[in-house]
Amino acid sequence: KVRHPAPILSLANAFDKNDLRDWFDRIKKLDSRAAKSGFVLEPKIDGLTVVMRYENGILVQGATRGDGEVGEEITENIRTIRAVPLKIPVEQADTPVPDLLVVRGEAFIMKSDFVKLNAKLQEEGEKTYQNPRNTAAGSLRQLDPSLTRNRPLTLLTYAIVQSSEKLPSTQWELLNYLKGLGFPVSGLSEYAETFDTVLEKVDR
DSSP, X not given: OEEOSSOOOOOOOOXXXXXXXXXXXXXXXHOGGGXXXXXXXXXXXXXXXXXXXXXXXXXXXXXXOTTSSEEOBOHHHHTTOTTSOSBSSOTTOOSOXXXXXXXEEEEEOOHHHHHHHHHHHHHTTOOOOSOHHHHHHHHHTOSOHHHHHTXXXXXXXXXXXEESSOOOSSHHHHHHHHHHHTOXXXXXXXXXXXHHHHHHHHTO
């Protein structure tokens, strides 16, 4: 078991624009600055939340979200995912590396890779999988990392749970900070200056 340095919270849902407006009204009551804030739109990735701990730029621990307070240790399985930096900075990094950095991301399998995986298993006479999300979650919980290595897992990061250095003050800056350290971030994320722009963008 791994106790997280801060709660790894789950996301709430909004199913239409009315839900979004209600959410915006609630946060404006909590903090009036939200009325003039910008927003970041990011894709919701359907996989397994992972929490990665780096000390002096080296990946030393990987864990699942668990109940948000305590997760399962899956370090060796995390190491098999090619998108996960085992050491930072990687070649493209031009950002100073914190002595301690705990990053949150989502491990998942692309639908196209999932189709290829099932086709291969079917050819080999093996049992196929039902959906990419459960396959990703099950692969990371394998006791044998060699089995995890054979699954087409990838990763996107979007949050920092803990750092020994001062962090950027906005989510948009944070995504660019993670990218500067060599972490994979979604290229589909967008910045919106106003809430009305958010409503316009979700219509697309």
